[in-house]
Amino acid sequence: MKPPAARFAALAVLILVLLVVPFVSTGYILRLLTLLFTFAVMASAWNLIGGFTGYADFGVVVFFGLGGYTTGLLMLKAKAPFVAAWLAGGLVCLVFAVLMGLLLLRLRGHYFAIATLGTSFAVREVIANWPSVTGGGTGISLPIYQFPNSVFYFIMLGLLIVIVSLTRWISLNRLGFGLVAIRENEQAAGVLGVNAVRYKVTAYTVSGFFIGMVGGAYAYWITFIDPGTTFDVGITVEVVIMAVLGGAGTVAGPLVGAFILTIISEVLNGYVPSIHLTVLGIIIVTVVLLIPGGVIEYLGLKRKLSFRSIGATLAETRV
Numbered sequence: 001m002k003p004p005a006a007r008f009a010a011l012a013v014l015i016l017v018l019l020v021v022p023f024v025s026t027g028y029i030l031r032l033l034t035l036l037f038t039f040a041v042m043a044s045a046w047n048l049i050g051g052f053t054g055y056a057d058f059g060v061v062v063f064f065g066l067g068g069y070t071t072g073l074l075m076l077k078a079k080a081p082f083v084a085a086w087l088a089g090g091l092v093c094l095v096f097a098v099l100m101g102l103l104l105l106r107l108r109g110h111y112f113a114i115a116t117l118g119t120s121f122a123v124r125e126v127i128a129n130w131p132s133v134t135g136g137g138t139g140i141s142l143p144i145y146q147f148p149n150s151v152f153y154f155i156m157l158g159l160l161i162v163i164v165s166l167t168r169w170i171s172l173n174r175l176g177f178g179l180v181a182i183r184e185n186e187q188a189a190g191v192l193g194v195n196a197v198r199y200k201v202t203a204y205t206v207s208g209f210f211i212g213m214v215g216g217a218y219a220y221w222i223t224f225i226d227p228g229t230t231f232d233v234g235i236t237v238e239v240v241i242m243a244v245l246g247g248a249g250t251v252a253g254p255l256v257g258a259f260i261l262t263i264i265s266e267v268l269n270g271y272v273p274s275i276h277l278t279v280l281g282i283i284i285v286t287v288v289l290l291i292p293g294g295v296i297e298y299l300g301l302k303r304k305l306s307f308r309s310i311g312a313t314l315a316e317t318r319v
Contacts, residue, residue, distance in 0.1 A: 018157055022150035030149055034221070036262045037156035038214055042235075043242040043254035044163045045210035048203045050240065051248030052176060054183030055105065055200065059116030060236040062100075062123050063093045063208040067215030068225050069127060069134060072142045075220070082145075086216040093212025094205055101204040105197065108186075117233070124231035139226025142219060152221040156214070160255075163210050168251050179203055180249070241284055247294030256295050 022030055042060060049057050067089040074085035104115045128137045170176040178199045181189035186196055219225045238261065246257025264283060268276040291298040 034153045040258035041159045042239045045207040052179040056113040059120040061231045062120045063211035064215035065230040067212030068219030071216035089216035090213040094209040097205040097208030101201040105200045128227040247296030253296045
């Protein structure tokens with residue numbers, strides 16, 4: 001069996017096993033896997049702008065919170081069904097990402113990082129100080145329906161399959177090569193025919209849309225949201241660490257990072273909760289210092305592209 005065929009077969013078996021898990025596992029395993037998928041989707045979505053494009057986005061919770069609040073408010077005040085409210089939440093995040101992308105992606109480096117972080121604080125304050133609409137700082141409770149937890153498991157698994165498949169497709173096409181070219185040398189990428197603004201906004205928009213969809217589903221899963229937890233910058237930090245730990249700029253890196261960090265965090269929280277964050281921080285710093293390219297690169301699984309090969313591919317597909 002050829003390597004590509006073997007990988008495809010292994011992937012098919014893995015997906016089949018994951019589809020069966022809810023019917024044979026305990027509630028704890030189901031909750032843990034759902035949480036793992038939740039962060040894996042966000043890490044994969046962040047990877048498009050932070051890993052492939054090289055723009056460190058520290059405003060992940062903007063989309064996570066907007067998706068959650070849009071879904072929750074539509075269900076609570078407009079009596080909208082979950083699916084309609086959920087899709088609307090994703091659409092709001094998509095539009096917001098386009099607008100903010102056109103504005104913020106003109107910045108580079110730490111300026112962009114600080115601007116996205118500042119945006120997350122600004123949106124959180126708007127939500128917290130608009131009680132007539134958002135419930136203010138006390139938060140809102142979503143309508144409770146008797147959905148089994150397996151529903152949210154399949155939602156997060158479905159989102160993960162879609163974002164990973166999309167990332168894989170992007171990485172093999174002109175868009176992906178253009179994003180990598182921007183990361184390596186944005187001015188040279190422009191010479192090669194890459195419309196940097198359009199490419200960056202596209203990556204940022206796709207990222208924001210998927211994170212918003214996760215936020216909407218997560219809000220309905222826990223049935224309560226408030227500005228302090230929904231717009232918690234700690235969520236952004238975890239997502240970024242997962243992508244970097246596994247290997248930013250790769251398709252599988254965020255998945256590996258999400259798995260490692262979620263399992264380590266769960267074990268530490270179960271056995272040494274008093275020093276959980278301290279030990280986790282030490283582990284993360286150690287790993288990042290020893291393998292800055294991430295686990296995928298350390299294992300020799302990262303595809304290395306020279307700027308010359310990227311330029312040749314872009315020249316061949318110039319439109």
